[in-house]
Amino acid sequence: MVQYPNKKKAGPALSRNGDRHYTAHRGMNLEEDISLSNKFYLANDRAVIYKKPTPVQIVKVDYPSRNAARIIEGYYQRPSTTDYNGIYRGQYIDFEAKETRQNKFPFINIHEHQIEHLGRIKKHGGIAFVIIAFTHLQETYLIDADYVIDRYYHAEHRYMTYEEVQANGHLIRQGYQPRLYYLDVVDEVYFKECE
Amino acid sequence: MVQYPNKKKAGPALSRNGDRHYTAHRGMNLEEDISLSNKFYLANDRAVIYKKPTPVQIVKVDYPSRNAARIIEGYYQRPSTTDYNGIYRGQYIDFEAKETRQNKFPFINIHEHQIEHLGRIKKHGGIAFVIIAFTHLQETYLIDADYVIDRYYHAEHRYMTYEEVQANGHLIRQGYQPRLYYLDVVDEVYFKECE
Numbered sequence: 454m455v456q457y458p459n460k461k462k463a464g465p466a467l468s469r470n471g472d473r474h475y476t477a478h479r480g481m482n483l484e485e486d487i488s489l490s491n492k493f494y495l496a497n498d499r500a501v502i503y504k505k506p507t508p509v510q511i512v513k514v515d516y517p518s519r520n521a522a523r524i525i526e527g528y529y530q531r532p533s534t535t536d537y538n539g540i541y542r543g544q545y546i547d548f549e550a551k552e553t554r555q556n557k558f559p560f561i562n563i564h565e566h567q568i569e570h571l572g573r574i575k576k577h578g579g580i581a582f583v584i585i586a587f588t589h590l591q592e593t594y595l596i597d598a599d600y601v602i603d604r605y606y607h608a609e610h611r612y613m614t615y616e617e618v619q620a621n622g623h624l625i626r627q628g629y630q631p632r633l634y635y636l637d638v639v640d641e642v643y644f645k646e647c648e
Numbered sequence: 649m650v651q652y653p654n655k656k657k658a659g660p661a662l663s664r665n666g667d668r669h670y671t672a673h674r675g676m677n678l679e680e681d682i683s684l685s686n687k688f689y690l691a692n693d694r695a696v697i698y699k700k701p702t703p704v705q706i707v708k709v710d711y712p713s714r715n716a717a718r719i720i721e722g723y724y725q726r727p728s729t730t731d732y733n734g735i736y737r738g739q740y741i742d743f744e745a746k747e748t749r750q751n752k753f754p755f756i757n758i759h760e761h762q763i764e765h766l767g768r769i770k771k772h773g774g775i776a777f778v779i780i781a782f783t784h785l786q787e788t789y790l791i792d793a794d795y796v797i798d799r800y801y802h803a804e805h806r807y808m809t810y811e812e813v814q815a816n817g818h819l820i821r822q823g824y825q826p827r828l829y830y831l832d833v834v835d836e837v838y839f840k841e842c843e
Contacts, residue, residue, distance in 0.1 A: 503729055507704070507706075511704070523722070543774070544740065577736075578738030
């Protein structure tokens with residue numbers, strides 16, 4: 454087991470050594486970390502989880518040759534759902550992942566239709582959550598969709614504080630492979646009664 | 649209940665009237681039909697199933713103004729997985745959908761990594777299948793992934809015949825809303841023991 458400094462504690466974790474990839478020159482890249490973790494989980498046959506491609510509205514395509522197609526005009530579209538979904542331990546799993554450099558998670562970072570989508574998944578019996586990385590603290594949390602949905606609609610302010618996420622979410626251990634041990638947290642949170 | 653002429657029968661179904669949308673001037677468009685069916689199922693809260701966006705490798709983006717981004721060079725990428733996935737009756741569901749104008753389904757229409765993906769989903773306990781539309785016959789079938797995978801690797805020829813799909817698959821009833829009653833077939837094939 455890799456020793457890892459980011460244990461859950463009262464205050465923000467300080468970066469020491471042992472932190473193999475969130476080095477000063479590299480910076481945290483949550484999307485890449487999740488993608489690499491998913492590849493690792495897939496290679497180890499533990500789960501089949503993918504990021505959905507970014508939706509692009511394609512307006513013009515050029516065909517320089519018979520078999521080549523070059524998109525020469527396109528626009529990013531708002532995704533209909535969350536970024537990640539798949540199957541784990543026979544269950545449908547669905548989540549959104551977001552970074553913040555602040556000591557809070559502003560709800561402006563997540564679209565209302567993504568909140569609605571997470572609610573639908575829960576209602577249909579799936580596992581749904583949000584992964585939030587506080588990049589300046591080098592801490593990443595998994596927080597169940599029900600909590601986020603409740604706060605999204607009922608909190609007085611348009612954000613969740615770091616302390617709130619820390620208290621209601623679950624710190625994800627970081628390492629080399631996988632970079633984010635987020636399925637260990639899923640085991641803990643969603644499959645405890647099965648063990 | 650809408651009366652519909654495409655009942656399962658020995659030979660190809662003839663198009664008569666009652667066929668509300670596969671009209672001569674319109675032509676069959678499987679992708680559109682599935683998307684509309686998924687929207688209908690979503691609106692009726694029966695399932696949460698989406699088509700994944702086509703993956704595009706974005707090479708150059710132009711920013712004509714601060715908030716606008718125009719992709720000016722991009723290329724289609726080979727998708728890593730199947731086109732559709734989601735949750736139905738608490739289960740992970742995953743499928744690929746393909747049209748053919750021939751009396752057979754050539755395996756060149758499906759990538760090997762998609763076949764592998766379907767196999768993984770089955771292994772992890774999900775529901776996985778292929779929807780095949782024989783457009784000239786105006787018939788669409790759902791066929792379980794295990795059968796397709798077996799044929800893909802073991803058939804002597806690189807296709808499944810129409811008769812083979814008809815015998816081993818399940819005809820999907822067509823209508824107005826949803827255009828393809830494919831979840832009724834899923835009920836029949838994957839949930840029979842639960843009823």
